[in-house]
Amino acid sequence: MLSSILKECKEQWIKAKHNKKHPFRFFTLATIAPEGSPNLRTVVLRDFDSETLSFTIYTDLRSRKVMELEQDKRAQFLFYDPKRMLQIVVGVSLMKSNKNDLIYKSIPEQSKKDYAAEKSPGSKINSPESVEYNFSKGHFVRLIFKAETMEYLRLKRPTHLRAFFSLDDNWEGTFLVP
Numbered sequence: 001m002l003s004s005i006l007k008e009c010k011e012q013w014i015k016a017k018h019n020k021k022h023p024f025r026f027f028t029l030a031t032i033a034p035e036g037s038p039n040l041r042t043v044v045l046r047d048f049d050s051e052t053l054s055f056t057i058y059t060d061l062r063s064r065k066v067m068e069l070e071q072d073k074r075a076q077f078l079f080y081d082p083k084r085m086l087q088i089v090v091g092v093s094l095m096k097s098n099k100n101d102l103i104y105k106s107i108p109e110q111s112k113k114d115y116a117a118e119k120s121p122g123s124k125i126n127s128p129e130s131v132e133y134n135f136s137k138g139h140f141v142r143l144i145f146k147a148e149t150m151e152y153l154r155l156k157r158p159t160h161l162r163a164f165f166s167l168d169d170n171w172e173g174t175f176l177v178p
């Protein structure tokens with residue numbers, strides 16, 4: 001039963017990287033600011049490796065999340081499937097951060113905008129139209145995180161289902177009181 005829960009999660013992440021409408025396609029990434037406060041934002045799941053339990057996102061090298069992850073590699077992901085009332089919280093550590101020119105070149109121009117603003121993300125501007133882009137420069141970065149823990153919670157009747165898995169116990173897992 002525990003191993004089938006883990007298997008099901010992996011299958012859903014594999015589906016999410018191909019299916020743009022999958023509820024796990026977008027998820028919440030939490031990082032820790034240098035002064036210790038949490039910061040949350042939505043990101044897109046770009047890749048998932050079920051062997052290494054690693055997750056990939058794309059972002060702008062100059063964004064706050066990158067600065068925070070440089071200081072503290074720990075982060076958390078929150079996935080939520082409203083139809084199944086399923087929540088998964090994954091504790092991760094940043095494994096790799098690389099500027100991958102091949103991927104950046106393959107991205108359509110409209111989407112390149114997400115990584116090519118002249119000013120850094122979060123800079124003040126006078127209007128949304130005043131943003132200028134430099135596509136040749138680009139500040140694209142690929143972040144790869146490795147899972148260390150995973151907590152699964154599915155609300156259902158007659159009994160909710162909560163389970164915790166960790167790399168430390170070789171992902172064997174244990175059930176928890178919901």
Ligand SMILES: Cc1cc2nc3c(=O)[nH]c(=O)nc-3n(C[C@H](O)[C@H](O)[C@H](O)COP(=O)(O)O)c2cc1C
Nearest residue numbers: 026039041042043044058059060063064065066122
């Ligand atoms: C639907 C949606 C998807 C998003 N996907 C990404 C993404 O894949 N990568 C990213 O860097 N920001 C993405 N964002 C923007 C982030 O939520 C965030 O606002 C931005 O990255 C700046 O975050 P930071 O200043 O905390 O680094 C997305 C926002 C929304 C609403």
